[in-house]
Amino acid sequence: MKALLSAALVLAVFGSVVQAAQEAKFDYDCRIEAKRTGGWTPYGIKFSINEEDGTVLVDHGMETPGEEGPVTVKLKRRDNETLRFKWRIGLRTTEGTIMSIGYRVDFKPETKAGQMWVAIPSGGARDGPGTLFCK
Secondary structure, three states: OHHHHHHHHHHHHHHHHHHHHHHOOOOEEEEEEOOOOOOOOOOEEEEEEEOOOOEEEEEOOOOOOOOOOOEEEEEEEOOOOOEEEEEEEEEEOOOOOEEEEEEEEEEEOOOOEEEEEEEOOOOOOOOOOEEEEEO
C-alpha cells in the first residue's frame, strides 16, 4: 500500500511540473544551428527575460534525468546590445552516467540572434558553438 501511495505521489508531482512547463509562455523560441558531434547541443531553446529581477526562464530542450521543466538563471548585461545567461544541467552519457554540462548564451534582443557555447567536462567529442535564430 505504501509503495502505491509513493508512486502516486511521484506521478502527481512529476505531472504538475510537466504541466507547468507546458503552460509557461516564452518570449523567444529559438532554433540552434551547430556542429553536433557529441549530441550535447539542443536543436532549440525557449526563454523569457525578466530584466526587472535579472533572471531568465529557460526551457533548454534537453532530456534531463530527474530535472524536469524550465530552469531560472541569472541574467547579465555584457554591453548595450548583448545579454548573457548560463545554466548547468546533468545529462546522461552513453555509458549511463550523469555528466554536468554547462551552457552559455550571448543574446541580442534587437536582432533576436545569439551564440550558444557548451562546456563539457570530459575530453571526448565536443559540439561546436551554436548560432541562435529566434522568433
